[in-house]
Amino acid sequence: MEEIIIDCPFLPLRDVVLYPQMVMPLFVGRERSLKALQAAINNDENLIVAAQKDSEIIDPVAEDIYTIGTELSIGKALRMPDDTTSVLVQGRQRVEILEFTQWDPYIRVRARRIFEPADWDRSTEALMRAVRTLFEKICTLNRSMPEDAFTFALNIDEPGWLADFITSTLYAPLKMKQEILETIDPAERLQKLSVHLAKELDMLELEDKIHSRIQEEVDRSQREHFLREQIRAIQGELGETDVFTQELNELREAIAAKELPPEVRAKAEKELARLAAMPPMSPEVGIIRTYIDWILELPWLEESEDNLDVAHAAKVLNEDHYGLEKAKERILEYIAVKQISERMRTPILCFVGPPGTGKTSIGRSIARALGREFIRISLGGVRDEAEIRGHRRTYIGALPGRIIQAMRRAGTRNPLFMLDEIDKLGQDFRGDPAAALLEVLDPEQNSTFADHYLDLDYDLSKILFVTTANYLDTIPAPLLDRMEIIEFPGYLEEEKLEIARHFLVPRQLEQHGLAEAGVRLETDALQAIIREYTREAGVRNLEREVANVCRKIARLVAEKKRYPKRITAKQVRELLGPPRFTSEELQNEDQVGVATGVAWTPTGGDILFVEVNLMPGKGSLMLTGQLGDVMQESAQAALTYTRSQAEVLGIDVEAFEKTDIHIHVPEGAVPKDGPSAGVTLVTALISAFTERPIRRDVAMTGEVTLRGRVLPVGGIREKALAARRAGVKTFVLPRKNERDLDEIPKRLRQDLEIVLVERVEEVLEVALAPLPTPVKRRRKTAVPTVKPPNVPPA
Structure with missing residues (x-):
């Protein structure tokens, strides 16, 4: 067919594609477009329109x-x-723009008319049927589609x-619409349209399912x-109230009967008013109801009366625990002061010690x-x-913190609140719980503790x-500063022996059904368990081993066999x-280069030997x-x-340059550290x-200095125990540790001669055997000796 070229005014369209045979109104507002429309009307010409690629562009160019x-x-x-113009237009034919011949005062283009094939085959008929079927379903599901579109x-x-x-x-x-316009072959155009119609149908069917489900819920x-309103009306006629109203009335009565501070009562009544204004099925109802329940269940003003009888408190503490004098004394002091004055702030105590020493109990x-x-x-592990x-409360499933939850369980606002394992707090991206505890454990702030849930x-x-x-x-310094440390x-x-005799053994005999069987653990049996089967600062493992003995005796009893009633160390x-x-x-004997020291360990104390060997x-x-x-x-x-001090000690000075020195502390698998072995090391070297x-x-x-001074160390109580247990007769201590002697029980000191020293020379005089021949030495001061107290034998 012969090409037909036309030259006409041009109108760019935004967000619209106009097809042949279609009649639709166009709203023209741009100045250049208005002039093109006016020229076409004046010259009795047709218009050519095409869509812009970007509708935001006001003055488009050819590209x-x-x-x-x-x-x-x-x-x-x-x-x-x-000032816009509405014009009714009808599409005539597809055209291909060849060139833009004019841009001002309006746009004109040269274009070639595009003719479609006039004949089609049976496959095109099938495509037309398929497209009509899909379009019918779409018209049924799409409520915005014109009613007569399918007709x-x-x-x-x-x-x-x-297709158009x-x-x-x-x-x-x-x-997509431009793609259909640019497809000249009708069959191909129908094929592309059917694919899009299938996708649209799938989307409409999904929307219909969702809409149907929502409609069912509505x-x-x-x-x-409607039914609830009918029930409410019937109950009103019968003089009854519905369940929701009944719950509101119960809450109102509970708030009125509960002792609450004014600001808490105002908050509770405000939340109750919100609850009453909501429909019973609102999701907010459960949240507000739970919040009001928390307010009503917390002890805001309820207190338990303290028993301020100091003698009674001392009796209870001694019944439950042996030793722990510092902790008991501090509590008795608190009770005594509280008995006299109500102005004292409640102390915040921190019990620090190894596991199993009775801190929690x-x-x-x-x-x-x-x-x-x-x-x-x-x-x-709290992080x-x-x-x-x-x-x-904005979070789903929100709850108060552990402090408020525990207060609800307590039922009073003045319980004894134990925060166990405070040294094992952690922190991560969710915050630092130790920082939150600063407010809880600060007497200046905790009277107005703010829980996020309660507000x-x-x-x-x-x-x-x-x-x-x-x-x-591991406890942060600001948190540690708020607590009174009791070690x-x-x-x-x-002490372990007494605890076992008075507490652990009776409890285990009772639990294992041996209390009436006449079973008794002798002192040497308990000492054997303590020394040979446990190595701890507390008594947990001691109780486990006592329970182990009881289980074996209980088995003999159950099997009707003979069992020992007096358990000795051998048994x-x-x-x-x-x-x-x-x-x-x-x-077994005094040796050269082997000195006996004492060390503090987490499980108590122990002796150690320092060995020195000299080699060429x-x-x-x-x-x-x-x-x-x-x-x-x-x-x-x-x-x-x-x-x-080689000259004073009678040592050849040149010997140090010709001799290798090997210092060894046995039990090499056990790490050792600290300065308290200084005097032991120097004594072994000089020996x-x-x-x-x-x-x-x-x-x-x-500890020893380069000038020979002996400095104080820690753990004297445990070290003295280790020395006595090992059979040591004389225990050498720094003089500045004299203040620590009060911590050593009198019964422990009666078998131990304690020598206080200030210089290494004094240590040597006590520890080294006499010289075989006189050696020139410095004048030494008399060694001060703390004599054992005059205590009658046990």
Whole structure:
């Protein structure tokens, strides 16, 4: 067919694609477009239109316009009040824009008319049927589709016109509509349209399912609301009230009867008013109801009366625990002051000590002595700040923090509140719970503690807070500053013996049904369990081993076999097997270069030996036995002091350059550190170089300086126990540790001669055996000796 080229005014369209045969109004507002429309009307010309690629562009250029457009004829034009023109147009034919011949004052283009094929085959007929079927379903599901759209489509016989009409009625993207316009072959056009119609149908069917489900929910809600209103009306006629109203009345009565601070009462009444204004099925109802329940169940003003009888408190504490004098004394002081004055702030105590020393259990005893409720929460592993302060009510499933939850369980606002394992708090991206505890454990702030869930100030100042920890190092300094530290040292062997005799053995005999069987554990049996089967500061493992003995006796009783009623050390070894632990024992004789020291351990104290060997060499120093940095430095300081005093001690100065020194501390698998072995190291070194034996019954502890001064150390109580247990007769201590002697029980000191020293020379005079020949030495001051007190034998 011969090409037909036309030259006409051009109108760019925004967000619209106009197809041949389509009649539609256009609203023209741009100045250049208005002039093009006016020129076409004046010259009785047709218009050519094409869609812009970007509808935001006000003055498009050639690159912004699609090349395939539509030639259209102009019908009636109408001037609008907003200076735009509405014109009714009808599409005539597809055209291809060849060039833009004019841009001002309006756009003109040269275009080529595009003719569609006039014949089609049976496959095109099939496509037309398939498209009509899909379009019918879409018209049924899409409520915004014109009612007569499908009827009009049934009357179209041409495939091209059918595709153009259906596309024009769909809410499709501009790109897709332009693609249909640019497809010249009607069959291909129908094929593309059918794919899009199938996708649209799937989307409409999904929307219909969702809409149907929503409609069912709405209908059910409306039906339930209607039925509830009918029930309410019937109950009103019968003089009854519905369940929701009844619950509101109960809450109103509970708020009126509860003792509440004014601001809390106002908040509760406000929330109750909100609840009453809501429909019963509202999701907010459960949230507000739970919040009001929390307000009503918390003890805002309820208090338990304290038992301020000091004698009664002392009796209760002594009944439940042996020893722990510092903790008991502090509690009795608190009770005594509270008896005299009500102005004293409640203390915040922190019990620090090894596991199994009674920190948690004495908290329960304190509560019993005071007549208060006992509440305990474990802080071990807590990493979320919300565990302390709670979650805000905006979150689903929000609850108050552990502090408020525990107060609800307590039922009074002045319980004894134990925060267990405070040294094991953690922190992560959810916040720092230790920082949240700063407010809880500060007497200046905890009277107005703010929980995020309650959003009300809660008074925690009446609570007696007791925290427990195994170590202080991991507790933040600001938190530690708010607490009064009470140390729980490890139990002495004598204390463990008394605890086992009065508490552990009776309890285990009762639990194993042996209380009436006449079974008794002798003292030597308990000592064997303590020394050979446990190695701890507390008594937990001791109780386990006592229970182990009881179980084996109980089995013999159950099997009707003979069983021992008096358990001795020998029978303990038969029942529990070979000893698991052995204690260091003193040397059989005085030796050169072997000194006895004492060390503090978490499980109490122990003796250790420092061995020094000299070998021909170049003056090197070798240290073995898993010694820490501080202990290695102590050994170097001891060697320096020995070399500086060589002339006084009668040691050949050149010997240090020709001799290798090996210092070893046995039990090499056990790490050792600290400065307290200084005097032991220097004594062993001097003994090795002077070949003077060291008395095997002398143990010592103390830090040594390069000038020979003996400085104080810690753990004197545990070290003295270890020395006495090992059979030491003389215990050498720094003079500045004299203040620590009060911590050593009198019964422990009666078998132990304690010597206080200030300088190494005094240590040597006590520890080294006499010289075989006189040696020139400095004048020494008399060694002060603390004589054992005159205590009658046990």
